[in-house]
Amino acid sequence: MAGTTEMTPAPQTDEVLFGVRDGVARIHLNRPKALNALTTEMCAAIGEQLTEWAEADEKPRAVVVSGEGKGLCAGGDIKVLRESAVSGDLAGAEEFWATEYAMNQQIADYPIPYVALMHGPVMGGGIGISAHGSHRLVAADAKVAMPETGIGLFPDVGAMHLLARAPRELGTHVALTGDRFNGADAVELGLADVVVPAEALDPEAIVDRLGGGESADALVEALRGEYEQGESALAGQAEWMERCYAGDDAAAIVERLTAEGEAGTEGAAKAAELLGTRSPLSVAATLAGLRAAAGDDLAGVLARDTKMAHGMLQSGDFAEGVRAVLIDRTNDAAWRHASIAEVPAADVEAVLAGEKLG
Template sequence: MRLNQDTPPDADGPHVLVRTEGRAGLLTLNRPRALNALTHAMVLRIDEALTAWEADPTVETVVIRGAGERGLCAGGDIRAIHEDARAGGGAGGATVDFWRDEYRLNARIARYPKPYVALMDGIVMGGGVGVSAHGSVRVVTERSRVAMPETGIGFAPDVGGTYLLGRAPGELGTHLALTGAQADAADALLTGLADHFVPSDELPRLVEELTRAPAHKVLPRFARTAPPGRLAAARDWIDTAYAAPTVEEIVDRLLDSGVTEAKETAATLLTRSPTALKVTLEALRRARRLDSLEAVLAMEFRLSHTALGSADLVEGIRAQVIDKDRSPRWTPATLAEVTPGHVAAYFAERDLPKIR
């Protein structure tokens, strides 16, 4: 079945545009005023399209992109998550249902049997990484800003973020996960979050060519060398500091490094949720030992469910998104107060829907 209808319009218009053109199936995330933040309905619509195109021999390539000029996708609908968390959303809540289907979609994208080309132009954060960086062909531009900024809202990287960042060279992924720092095009390529650099003004022509020819023939004609990034030059102090066994020791190594940027990074870490930092570090190290994306997503599902009932997630979203005072009051307030038992509780088995 070929899909040429958009999703039924609502007050804001269709939030996912689904079309076929020539050899390609085209997905456009269409909430530009919300930086294309994902809703549950959008996740289900993308999955529906992938189902149809997997069985359609005329669709050879899938392309996902974002509407507007600001980016592919800023993540999940954080305000809706905040409302659910404040209401005490549990295993049967709307947010848990959203995460279940979102994580299943992430796994599906990773194993999709046809080329899945993600145009990671502009802002690509959180859930935006989930619908792009698991694809088989990831394209960044000079405008790309790729990040998993969850520790800043009292959360831990999800959507397979610990799987991706746990497999980055050295400790670069640990740095990105704990700080929430944005990776530019070169940094995304270095850390394995992307495959090709294409100038943003070439993207329309790239998509046009993908409707006519296979991705493996088209991409080499458009790929260029990315402008220099920042992470490559920082590898020494990043790898040394983040190899420490605890967050406290990571901060100490950063402060003792003698590198101005490292000291600034330590100061950034101390503004993040202490609980989220410790949970994220443990999650990254567990993710490295797990043998599949699905297993990591199942772990992240447990973490996310626990975080939904935490004070830090509500407070972090309030400070960063709702009130925007940028002054979260974390509970516990310091790294020393976050005990091993507190961290272990995030990884406890729960009766949750299966991701596989």
């Protein structure tokens, strides 16, 4: 290895570190005890640093994004969001989402190659900080997910812009159920570009290659040739997923999954079971948001995410879901609606409009 990048903390937080070596910039999430969950301060610091590099006279050749410890990033700062939901003071949550979503758009539009190293848990906000990048390297055994329907939210950070474009309703399955998937699945879904072993995602080694003159495009192509890409388990189930997840009616999707499961398709039975544990309002709103996202650019999706986040935060399901899943860990959430079939269309419309439910 040619050298080690000297990393310095952002002025406002030591939970994200920055550095430049051999013309290659580094962003390193440094909150390992929280699986590098993003805070408002972290998102703001990343956005400011990305702006500084993009406007510099001597721009970096590439930006490499990595995470300390067991994974890249397991999501956003749930504590702040739940406090807003419980107190009714939405200012903290709205500031977080505005800052995070601005960062997501900035990453997607970034004029310098943005190389994300996706290992371990890459969930929620972790997808937002990586999958919108130009060059996305994912570990074969990464634990990737958008699990928000399980806590009364929805796949935000612009993820529905990507999932709406995934082949054969695979993105619909992932968005509604929140089920985990691996590196090969992430590539199939359009969230990553190349699968590598986790040990090949050493940030300093990647900086060595980029700093030595290899372009980000050439790096991705070389890695694709160096390592077996593997088969996507999701792609292997596309036939029944395409059939079951079609349309705009969440209740009908559950009925088809249940029938498919009863006919012997194990994956469909599992999906129906998962949906039975999710917030019915979250599932119905996610489906509507996902279908709308198919005709939007990322900016449009993020604008809708902002409204949907406001709507779900006021619904009661988010505070209850976080309590049941992440705080008490009892998995006994008392959702606003008893089932997906009982969610009124007016409630879904209110969430998409960012309005408080009646």
